[in-house]
Amino acid sequence: MVIDEIAKELAKETPTSLENIQNVLNNIELGELERNLTIICFMADMFGENGPSLGIVATTLKNDYGLTSESIEWCYQLVNKFFSYRKQFLKSKNQFSSEYVNLRNISEDNNLPKSVIVRIDKDERKFGITDINCTIKKEESYYDGLGKVRLFGEVKHQAINKTALIYVIVYNDNNEIICYNSETELSKKKGKSIIDVSLAFPLDENISAIYLKPAPDPWAYG
Missing domain, CATH: 2.60.40 (Immunoglobulin-like)
Structure with a gap:
C-alpha cells in the first residue's frame, strides 16, 4: 500500500525541508497525485511535532490548497501512519541508546x-x-x-x-x-x-x- 510505504519512509527521516521530502519520495514508486498530496501535507505543517489539528488543518487544506474531502482524508491517513511509525522508531532508538x-x-x-x-x-x-x-x-x-x-x-x-x-x-x-x-x-x-x-x-x-x-x-x- 503506497500510503503505508510513504509514511514509513518519512518516519525514518526527519521531514524538515521540501528537499528532504522530495529525496524520500524519489525512492518510492508513486503517482503524481500521491507525491503532490504528501508535499501539501508538509507545507501545511502536518508533520510538525504536535501533529495536525483536525478542524484547523482541514480548513487550510480545503481553502488554501483546494483539496477535496477524499484528498483531505488521504492526508490524515498518511499523517496518522507517519506518527505511528515515528513513535515505533523513536522507541526502538531510545531502547538501543541505553546500551553504552x-x-x-x-x-x-x-x-x-x-x-x-x-x-x-x-x-x-x-x-x-x-x-x-x-x-x-x-x-x-x-x-x-x-x-x-x-x-x-x-x-x-x-x-x-x-x-x-x-x-x-x-x-x-x-x-x-x-x-x-x-x-x-x-x-x-x-x-x-x-x-x-x-x-x-x-x-x-x-x-x-x-x-x-x-x-x-x-x-x-x-
Whole structure:
C-alpha cells in the first residue's frame, strides 16, 4: 500500500525541508497525485511535532490548497501512519541508546555504532540543516588511559545568514560531559560543510551519547 510505504519512509527521516521530502519520495514508486498530496501535507505543517489539528488543518487544506474531502482524508491517513511509525522508531532508538559504548571493547580503526550519535532536529531546522552523515572511528592514543576517536563526514544545509558551529558533545553513562569540540563551522552558502574532529577522553568512560548540536558562533558578528 503506497500510503503505508510513504509514511514509513518519512518516519525514518526527519521531514524538515521540501528537499528532504522530495529525496524520500524519489525512492518510492508513486503517482503524481500521491507525491503532490504528501508535499501539501508538509507545507501545511502536518508533520510538525504536535501533529495536525483536525478542524484547523482541514480548513487550510480545503481553502488554501483546494483539496477535496477524499484528498483531505488521504492526508490524515498518511499523517496518522507517519506518527505511528515515528513513535515505533523513536522507541526502538531510545531502547538501543541505553546500551553504552566503551572504547576498551572496540579495536583500533574500527567504527563505533552510529546509534551513539544524537541529532537535534529542532536546532538543525533553525540552521537549515537537511542531513548529517558521519562516522566515528577509534584511533590510536599515545597516552595510557586515554581513549581517542575521530568523527568525520559532511553536513548538508541551506544558505544561512549567520555564522554557525557544530558542537560535538560526548556524554558518559552518568549524563556528564566528558569531551566537546566546536571547531566545525558551517559555510553560509548552500551546500556541504565538512566535519572532521578528534575527541579524547578517559578510556574507562562509558559513552552514552555523542550529540551534534548546531548553534550560533558566540564570537562572530554575523
